[in-house]
Amino acid sequence: MTSRRDFFAVNAGALLASALPRAASANTKTFPYAEFEQRIARKDFRDITKDVLPTPSMVVDIDMFEKNIKTMADYGKSAPILMRPHVKVHKSVDIAKRQVAMGAVGVTTATIAESELMSGAGIKGVLWTKQPASHNNIIRSINLTKRDPTFMFVVDSANVADWVEEAAAAAKVKCRVAVSVFAGLKRQGIENGQPAVNLAKRIASSKHMKLEGFMAYSGDASHTKTFAARRKRTAMDLAGVQETVALAKKSGLPGDIVSGGSTGTYNMDKDFGLTELECGSYVFMDSAYQRVGGKSNDEVYTDFENSLTVLVTVDHKLHPNLVTTDYGNKAMAKPTDMVKGMPWLNVINQGAEYGGLTWKDGGGEIKVGDRLDIYCSNLDTSTNCYDRYYIAKGNQIVDVWPIMGRSGAAQR
């Protein structure tokens, strides 16, 4: 517990500090906050630097981001392996369009709403990786197929295949379907071998579905620590998939699309039979991926840069070894997050709009008003909490991209 003496010692320091927050530059006094939203809408970024942004805010370092999408695109071309990046990580049409411009054959989605969003923005080759098992999802999949015949989705159950066939027949459309097969992650994927091939045959012989191939997401391999262990896990989790694809081809079924993979396993998946990659996190990276280790370093994964940070403000400093920030539960603060450049700091939750940073020794240089950059732990859930990415070139904001396919009634 903080003693009375400790408490006043810390506060005396704070009172002696400068009257202005350290990060507040001269333009914070004159910056026209009343015009902020209109300026953003007009893309008029004069004077909009990281210093004046409201916090917590998501900021993307454009140089690192562009390097990441180029690294992955270049890998795809050299391997070669097709790219169909997962958009649930960023939920941004602006980013998806950049990925397609760099050679992606389409995008992968987690929900029908994300699929509608991406297809509606003109992106062809959307692959939805969850089967439509509800009335809502079946009808919307059929309707999306009508509007966009390049849309594909997966199925791992004969019942769902029959429901889709019935609805597609009624709507007079032909749906493009891939069989989702088990790749180590128990949440989805039909058993490999004959059960998967039987489902593939059922789809291929139907009138209103076209079999496109297979989807096999080896999600347990993606975050396995160390490159060697990850490769071993990938080999194990994709062994059954390879057998299934071979069996399917033997039966005359198409096996051209074998989609799967992740940021953690992108440079090994091709060796185990995948023909295209659904990697998503590589555009931004998060603290979980930083820790999985890479080919040349077992501790840190350096293939891609941490281009996304959450900018936060230190609001209170009243107790030893603790500051309070505005990065709380609503901003998806997690104890596994990391502070850029200050690995000795621990992130803690203190309430809906309150977070904190603690440290064992040192750390006294952090002051009220300081602005810090946080690497979040899980991109999918964090990006879901914010409305926009502020795109930064150094300290200057140069663009704003909306985060669109988020949760909410319209997104279900």
Ligand SMILES: Cc1ncc(COP(=O)(O)O)c(C=O)c1O
């Ligand atoms: C089906 C599917 N494919 C691909 C990915 C991409 O993984 P990552 O963001 O690790 O690259 C995910 C992520 O959870 C996923 O659920």
